[in-house]
Structures are given as C-alpha cells and as structure tokens.
Amino acid sequence: MTLRAVKGMNDILPDEIGRWHALETVLRRTFELAGYREIRTPVLEPTELFVRSIGEATEIVEKQMFILKREEESLALRPEGTAGVARAYVASALHNREPVSRLYYLGPMFRAERPQRGRYRQFWQAGVEIYGDPGPGCDAELIDMLVRMLTGLGLQNLRVLVNSLGGADTRARYRDALAAYLRPKAAELSEHARRRLEDNPLRILDSKNPQDQAAVAGAPSILELLTPEDRAHFDGVTRGLTALGTPFEVSPGLVRGLDYYTRTLFEIQTSGAEIGSQNALLGGGRYDAMVKELGGPDVPAIGFALGLERVLLALPAVAPAREARCFVAPLGERAQVEALLVVRELREAGIPAEADTRGGSLKSLLRRADGTGSRLCVVLGDDEIERGAVTLKDLVARAQVEVPRAELVLRAREALASAPPAGSSDA
RNA sequence: GUGGCUGUAGCUCAGUGGUAGAGCGCCGGACUGUGGCUCCGGCUGUCGCGGGUUCGAUCCCCGUCAGUCACCCCA
Numbered sequence: 354m355t356l357r358a359v360k361g362m363n364d365i366l367p368d369e370i371g372r373w374h375a376l377e378t379v380l381r382r383t384f385e386l387a388g389y390r391e392i393r394t395p396v397l398e399p400t401e402l403f404v405r406s407i408g409e410a411t412e413i414v415e416k417q418m419f420i421l422k423r424e425e426e427s428l429a430l431r432p433e434g435t436a437g438v439a440r441a442y443v444a445s446a447l448h449n450r451e452p453v454s455r456l457y458y459l460g461p462m463f464r465a466e467r468p469q470r471g472r473y474r475q476f477w478q479a480g481v482e483i484y485g486d487p488g489p490g491c492d493a494e495l496i497d498m499l500v501r502m503l504t505g506l507g508l509q510n511l512r513v514l515v516n517s518l519g520g521a522d523t524r525a526r527y528r529d530a531l532a533a534y535l536r537p538k539a540a541e542l543s544e545h546a547r548r549r550l551e552d553n554p555l556r557i558l559d560s561k562n563p564q565d566q567a568a569v570a571g572a573p574s575i576l577e578l579l580t581p582e583d584r585a586h587f588d589g590v591t592r593g594l595t596a597l598g599t600p601f602e603v604s605p606g607l608v609r610g611l612d613y614y615t616r617t618l619f620e621i622q623t624s625g626a627e628i629g630s631q632n633a634l635l636g637g638g639r640y641d642a643m644v645k646e647l648g649g650p651d652v653p654a655i656g657f658a659l660g661l662e663r664v665l666l667a668l669p670a671v672a673p674a675r676e677a678r679c680f681v682a683p684l685g686e687r688a689q690v691e692a693l694l695v696v697r698e699l700r701e702a703g704i705p706a707e708a709d710t711r712g713g714s715l716k717s718l719l720r721r722a723d724g725t726g727s728r729l730c731v732v733l734g735d736d737e738i739e740r741g742a743v744t745l746k747d748l749v750a751r752a753q754v755e756v757p758r759a760e761l762v763l764r765a766r767e768a769l770a771s772a773p774p775a776g777s778s779d780a
Numbered sequence: 781g782u783g784g785c786u787g788u789a790g791c792u793c794a795g796u797g798g799u800a801g802a803g804c805g806c807c808g809g810a811c812u813g814u815g816g817c818u819c820c821g822g823c824u825g826u827c828g829c830g831g832g833u834u835c836g837a838u839c840c841c842c843g844u845c846a847g848u849c850a851c852c853c854c855a
Contacts, residue, residue, distance in 0.1 A: 360846070412853055416781070433855085466853060467781065468846090478855060545782095545852070561851070610854060620855090629848090633855055660855030684813065717808080719815035724806095734813065748815075 361474030389457040394437040400427040406436040408612025430463035443649035453485040471631030480658035493593025514604040517587035558606040574605040613640040635659035678727040681708040682718035684734035
C-alpha cells in the first residue's frame with residue numbers, strides 16, 4: 354500500500370510554485386508598503402489559547418481543531434492566525450515598545466473540515482493585525498488596501514461586505530432580539546437552524562437554505578441596536594470608504610464564526626465557477642476585547658485573513674514565461690567536461706545555468722533545453738572547442754551566434770538583458 | 781459532520797462479464813550538429829483499495845479510501 358498525503362492536505366509541486374511565489378510577493382509588498390512588519394509564530398499553540406480567543410461554542414473550536422496530547426499538555430495546530438499573534442503581542446509586551454503595532458503573517462493553518470474545492474485541511478493564510486488604533490480611519494484604510502490589492506492582482510466581480518456587530522453587550526441584546534423574532538417561526542426553519550436558535554442564532558442570518566432566508570428576511574437588523582458610539586464608529590468606516598472611492602455594501606446579515614469580533618466586520622467575496630461555493634477570499638474585523646481577555650492591556654485591534662488557495666483559484670491561469678536561464682548542450686566527451694566548467698562560470702556570474710549530462714543527439718538536447726523553459730542555450734561541440742568558441746542560441750528568438758569562449762558570460766548577460774520578443778511566454 | 785456524483789496511462793477521457801483504448805504529453809526516427817510544425821514508429825496502467833457473486837470481474841454487489849458538488853463551515 355503506497356503512502357498518501359493526509360486527507361485534505363496537498364503537495365504544492367514545482368509546476369505550481371511560481372504562482373504561489375508571485376502571490377506571496379504581492380502580499381508582502383502590499384503589507385510592507387503600508388507599514389506592516391512580518392511576525393512568525395508557532396504552528397502549535399496551547400489548545401486553551403484558541404478556546405479562549407475564538408470561543409468555546411464555535412464550530413472551529415468544537416469540531417475542527419487538530420489536537421495533540423503530549424503528557425499533560427493539550428496542544429492544537431493553529432486553525433487561524435489571529436490568536437497566536439495576539440498571544441505573542443501580549444507575551445512580548447509589544448504595546449510597551451510602540452503605541453501602534455502593525456503586523457503581518459503568512460503561513461499554513463489547519464482545520465479538520467471535509468475537504469472541498471477551496472477548502473482544505475491544511476491551507477495557507479496571510480493576514481495583518483493592527484494593535485492600538487481604535488479606528489474607524491484605520492478600518493477604512495485596511496479595507497481599501499485589500500480591495501486595491503485584489504483588483505491589482507486581476508480579480509474581478511468582487512463584493513465587499515461590511516457590517517458592525519457593536520460591542521459585546523450589543524451583540525447579546527441582538528442575539529436575544531433575533532431569537533425572540535425567530536422563535537415563533539421555528540417551524541419554518543431548517544432543522545439545522547432550529548438547533549442554532551438557542552446556541553448561536555446569528556448564524557441563521559447567513560444560512561444558504563431558502564427556508565431560513567425567507568424566515569430571516571423580516572428580522573431586525575443589528576445596526577438598529579448599535580449604541581450611539583458604535584453607530585458613530587460604523588458611520589466613520591463607511592464615510593471613509595466612500596471618501597476613498599472603495600465600493601462596498603452594508604450587509605447586516607454578515608456574521609463570522611469566530612466569537613472575538615466586535616464592531617467592524619468585513620468580507621470580500623468573488624463569484625465565478627473556478628472558486629466554487631467557498632467564495633470568501635478574505636474576511637476580518639475588529640476584536641477590541643481580545644488582547645485584554647488574553648491577559649494583556651486594554652488595546653483595540655483589527656485584522657483580516659486571506660486564503661491563498663482561494664485567491665489562486667480565482668486568479669486566471671497564466672502561461673509560464675521563459676525564464677532567464679541558460680541550458681548548456683554538450684556534444685561528445687570533451688564537451689561534457691567543458692560544459693561543467695561553463696555552467697560553473699555562468700552561475701558564478703549570477704546566471705542560472707544547467708548542463709545536460711545525459712548525452713544524445715543535438716535534436717534531443719534542444720528539446721530538453723525547451724523543456725527546461727530556459728531562454729538561452731549554449732551549444733558546445735568539438736567544432737566549437739577547436740575554435741575556442743561556443744554557440745549561443747536564443748531559444749525564444751530562434752537565432753544563434755558563435756561567440757568566443759572568453760566572452761560567453763558577457764554575451765549571455767546581454768542576451769538576457771534584452772526584452773524577450775513578443776509571444777515568448779508560450780514555452 | 782450530512783447527502784449526491786466520480787475514481788481506467790503523466791493529463792483529459794472512451795470502453796467491455798473473457799485481464800484495455802484514443803487524444804495530448806513523453807521517447808526515437810524522417811533531418812548522421814539545430815528545438816516548437818508535419819509524417820512515421822515506440823514506451824507507460826497494481827482499471828483507487830479490500831471483500832463478495834461468477835468458470836472468469838476493470839465492468840455486477842458490499843465496504844473502504846480519495847476527489848468533487850450541495851449543505852454545513854469559513855479564508
């Protein structure tokens with residue numbers, strides 16, 4: 354029996370890694386331009402951390418964590434990034450070093466859900482956390498940055514949903530009001546929603562079941578119950594977004610499955626067949642009470658997390674481009690040895706290079722050169738060696754010149770510096 | 781976690797109760813030192829895995845695993 358990867362956990366093969374690198378580069382660049390600095394925290398944390406921050410009654414904590422027992426300890430693979438960063442923020446007393454901390458992270462998260470397109474048991478998230486800024490200006494700035502980043506990546510059909518949950522007391526009042534509204538309609542609800550009625554009625558709001566949607570249609574909106582302070586905060590967010598020209602929809606039905614959110618809540622979705630029903634590309638919001646609950650100072654915070662796999666699914670596939678690399682094709686035994694010297698010389702000059710060591714006809718060597726996606730090929734046979742020269746081929750332009758051996762690095766560099774001709778991407 | 785569908789070559793898929801095929805890809809040749817086109821030839825499969833029915837199973841039945849769709853959940 355051959356060994357397989359764990360269910361819902363995927364290998365990322367070299368053919369796909371270019372897209373990952375490209376996305377990661379955009380993420381890091383976007384965050385760093387906006388003043389965020391990277392933080393890396395452990396993949397394994399005390400289970401208690403997630404219970405306390407995400408919430409005991411959430412689906413994630415109840416059913417989806419991978420838990421390791423080791424002696425007396427209970428450890429969990431992180432199901433999301435915010436809790437660990439908050440723990441690190443408190444533990445290292447970052448609030449004493451700077452009034453506002455802008456942090457970002459990028460790494461794998463783990464949830465034991467049933468795998469589906471866009472939903473895996475190990476998946477990658479990137480996110481930021483801002484500590485010490487109560488908003489609402491920074492809320493609007495964050496959402497605007499994200500919309501611009503996704504648009505810049507080439508994503509279309511984005512929906513930006515914004516809501517406010519108010520503070521903990523508002524949330525409790527709304528929970529009661531919603532339950533009171535729905536209880537007489539219990540018979541119209543789906544079985545699942547009926548169970549939710551008492552433990553987490555907010556979740557019924559974003560049910561995809563048509564019965565539930567109908568029942569919820571006339572329900573009170575949480576926005577009506579906001580305190581004047583919460584209301585002013587939310588108005589500040591929407592005013593900021595409007596001023597920035599960021600499109601958004603106020604969506605009172607937007608709720609999230611993590612208990613720590615307060616006030617601002619947002620989600621960016623995309624439509625399109627590629628992504629399937631897991632259409633939330635990123636989500637986030639404010640969690641002003643969490644730092645204090647974890648034993649830190651009373652510092653407000655906001656953050657978001659983006660699913661890398663989902664963004665990659667939503668992004669149009671791009672044909673791989675020819676890379677600025679050089680393939681060395683030796684013909685015959687003398688050339689074999691010479692080829693090794695040539696690649697060493699090219700590499701030392703900073704030009705990625707590989708030599709064929711398997712031999713064969715020039716035809717098959719050139720096919721291999723194509724196969725590597727290289728832009729350049731050096732052909733090296735007895736003829737060239739006699740003349741102290743090499744043949745330098747541009748695989749894209751399909752042109753070649755014989756150059757003195759001593760000038761190879763110089764000429765290769767020139768060839769790579771020139772823009773590849775149009776149509777070069779179809780490797 | 782619940783329900784449905786699917787699982788055959790590296791990829792996309794066809795197929796039959798008598799142990800398999802196509803296209804693409806890959807390799808070679810036509811072209812003895814010139815690649816993407818054309819033509820010709822060739823290789824590759826525990827028919828997802830385990831059990832059952834049968835003289836015989838890739839095909840029928842059961843189970844299981846994986847993927848996928850919807851729900852659920854969420855990024």
